[in-house]
Amino acid sequence: MTLNSERSRALGDRLRQARRAADLTQEALAQASGVGTEHVQRIERGAGNPTVATLYALSDALHIPIANLLPQ
Template sequence: MPTQPYEEFVAPFRTQWNSDVKEFSKALGAQLDSETSAQYALGQGLVAARELAGLTQPQLAQRSGVQQADISRIERGLGNPTRDTLIRLADALGMQLVLLPKDSPDLHPA
């Protein structure tokens, strides 16, 4: 069964939306973008930390006790790790979790 892109599928339905539904959809989309970009940033941070430690995903999994598939999902921005999972990953990487302001230059080291 062939598939079609979501935007192509939903386009005919969107033409029937009233202005309230369009505004609601826009707000929901912005919230989703915000949440997914934060998850993606967390994943990219984990990738950078793992590579800095010279570890593969399977090696990190063994050291941390976190399933390699879970590490992969987190790194791709698809996972929603618990606090305990993040602590175990940080410990296995010889790092600690730190909260920084969003505009901190430490978030984007040179």
Template sequence: MHDTTTTPPEIGPGLQAARKARRLTLEQLAQMSGVSRSMLSQIERGEANPTFAVLWNLTQALGIEFSELIAGSSVLHKPAIGVMSAEQTPEIVSGNGACRLRILSPMQTAGESEWYAVEMAAGGTLVSAPHQAGAVEHFTALSGAFSVRSGREERSVAAGETARYPADVDHAIANVSGEVGQGILVLLYR
């Protein structure tokens, strides 16, 4: 016989561990999340089953993911080294498929700093419109040969070399070799 009953995850221990790890009182978390102190206390003791909206408010106030809230005491032991698999790494592919950018930077740094692994087909070009004022790009060629253009200036970049240039003007990176080229692109906003 198949048991169809399931036990919901215990939210209380995770909530309490996350709150205490941040040295917050019930009152402080109540103010931050908009969830009443009495409801927080009931959730921590396992006497209340919170709605999705309540869980959302709590995770936002604590700056954690739902999975961390459900994980209980493991919230206190977040690994120092996070690893993102190749399948989880977002990528951008140009319309013609000649250029692939794998986004290596965490999403929370977008608009401050971004870095990408670049793979470009022979003869491929990555053309970019100006970024915000003061933006600078750093392109390091790992293999192949490239040409980098920023505004009206253009320079050759061989494997192992790094070009640093204004990115608040029209700019482009072109693979001028006869093979697939690879590089690292870092964009810094000022």
């Protein structure tokens, strides 16, 4: 099962905003979270289909609740 394109884009936008607010590059977020740089890039473009574990890793690295990444 994959996210629909609207939700994928919204998730990517939220991740990008949170990463920029934390003053991190995509590479720094990837290193801090253990998620590959290319996967972070795909998620931000709305082309990725991250698992719940990936979302937790990203939210932990950003020090934000996972809910902040999830579109409504």
